Amino acid sequence: MKNRLQETLIDLIRIDSVSKNSNKKIIEYLSTILSNAQFELELLKYIDPAGIEKYNLIAHKGTSPGGLAFLCHSDTVPLATKEQLNPTITDGKIYGRGACDMKGPMAAAIWAGVDSESNLPLTYIITADEEIGCEGAEYVVKNSKLLKKYSPQYSIATEPTELKPIYAHKGxxxxxxxxxxxxxxxxxxxxxxxxxxxxxxxxxxxxxxxxxxxxxxxxxxxxxxxxxxxxxxxxxxxxxxxxxxxxxxxxxxxxxxxxxxxxxxxxxxxxxxxxxxxxxxxxxxDSLYTDPHNNFVKYVEDITKSKAGTVPYLTDAFHFKANNPIILGPGSINQAHTENEYIDIKELNRGYSIYKQIIKNPI
Structure with missing residues (x-):
């Protein structure tokens, strides 16, 4: 039986958000979820070099600054086949473009925040164009009023890391x-x-x-x-x-x-x-390096029962160095960008639980 998290991921996979296209539809879908959960929304639109409208969504709940931000990107790499927009469930795995990178982790993070009863200030930053140069994240840092107003103390980029915390990536x-x-x-x-x-x-x-x-x-x-x-x-x-x-x-x-x-x-x-x-x-x-000995990294290590490490690939988290980012998400980079991209449902659900636990206790 599919639960709400799985249904959301299936809906997201069905929305074509390949980087060369506008991401308007997926941002509208996510805006509805967060708006219904009483998050304050900010929508930032820009035109990419090809003349395509791109959208960044910033959503915040809480009256005080600080707290935690989830850093997500809405775009995917190109389709291997059109069938990747028709998600399937086989042997406990959800298949489709973006299932792992990063529509699955993003859905888990969003529902963890929506379901949380914590008073921790919570922000979602959902960007365009991460897969083709991180222009969306750069635009958010330069132009977001909500980001400047609430300035999250810590942040998590929801890239697939097999739920092992990452404190540094190469540039x-x-x-x-x-x-x-x-x-x-x-x-x-x-x-x-x-x-x-x-x-x-x-x-x-x-x-x-x-x-x-x-x-x-x-x-x-x-x-x-x-x-x-x-x-x-x-x-x-x-x-x-x-x-x-x-x-x-x-x-x-x-x-x-x-x-x-x-x-x-x-x-x-x-x-x-x-x-x-x-x-x-x-x-x-730029590369990313967050002090592996800071309190937030240690806090996440305790929750995940995994020692923080590094990865050789690039994410747009480097644009948010002021928010002390780490990288943490369900799924494996080995499945990302592949013709048979998938995410394991058990790991997806575990990601939701870990995100919710991180949110639960103010840092």
Whole structure:
């Protein structure tokens, strides 16, 4: 028999909230639940670069500042098949896009708060576009009046962690380097091949990878793996073999970590591109590090009976560092984004119980 939490998750899966689309319908659905539970609501709309309307929902209950916030995102990665919008229940698992990341954990957190009789000030921050750059969270931090007014003391990002608390995650440095040449028939020797111009940069990046993987000052042993995963992808835009490439691009990424020389890495790569006369753009999504010895982390460790750890992936929790975030949710990252994405119903229900227990006692 399906309970209210399962029914909510099934409804959420049926709503297509892939990042490229508007998330208006799922935000309207969640707004109804929270409004009926007497939460004060704030809706923040913005237009994404493709001209699509996106919505962030901030909901608060309680008259005093502080308390706890749940950090959730409403979007999902693209569908593997259209059937992922038709949730199924098999062998005690709910299947569908977003079941694990993160519609299941989000539903558990919302119902835990709605059902709670605690006087703890409680806030929900439900964002757009986490899967494609965390723009929704950034917009909330800059523009939310409720967030500024109530300023939650602690927060939980409801990503799937198998209900093990996480105090730190890696960030992401993204760098794009472009070489420009002149297209011509290769037999004429009149062209300028952009691939030759960018080749020294590619070699330099390969030497950096060797350095970063052997020099511990660029690593952080609190993470698995402790290295920054320097990676690159190259393209000359499918230039034909008998044409000198007019443009060549190298996209470089690395997983930034606290105390692992992030600024030095950006400077090394930028300086190399500038020396070679290449065009460069970059963006850094910050890592997250919440003191694993603070009272809230210890409180959640006691409730979950799990020691707090770290994860190598990125979440939008880093935008909420002022609210001392940790990451905690039912489900496994191993199921997230997969063709057969699912969440185990027993773990979903346990997530609800743990969230409710966390809310129960003021911190």
């Amino acid at each position: 992401l440095g993204s760098i794009t380097v472009t070489a420009n040449g002149t297209a011509a028939h290769s037999s004429t020797e009149k062209g300028v091949n952009a691939n030759f111009k960018i080749a020294p940069f590619l070699y330099f990046i390969s030497t950096l990878r060797e350095k970063y993987n052997s020099n511990k000052s660029y690593q952080n042993s609190e993470f698995t793996p402790p290295t920054n995963g320097l990676n690159m992808v190259i393209s000359d835009f499918n230039c034909a073999l008998n044409i000198t490439a007019a443009r060549s691009r190298c996209s470089v990424s690395f997983r930034s970590m606290p105390n692992a020389r992030t600024e030095d890495i950006l400077e090394e790569i930028t300086d190399a591109a500038n020396r070679l006369g290449l065009t460069i753009t970059s963006k850094l999504y």
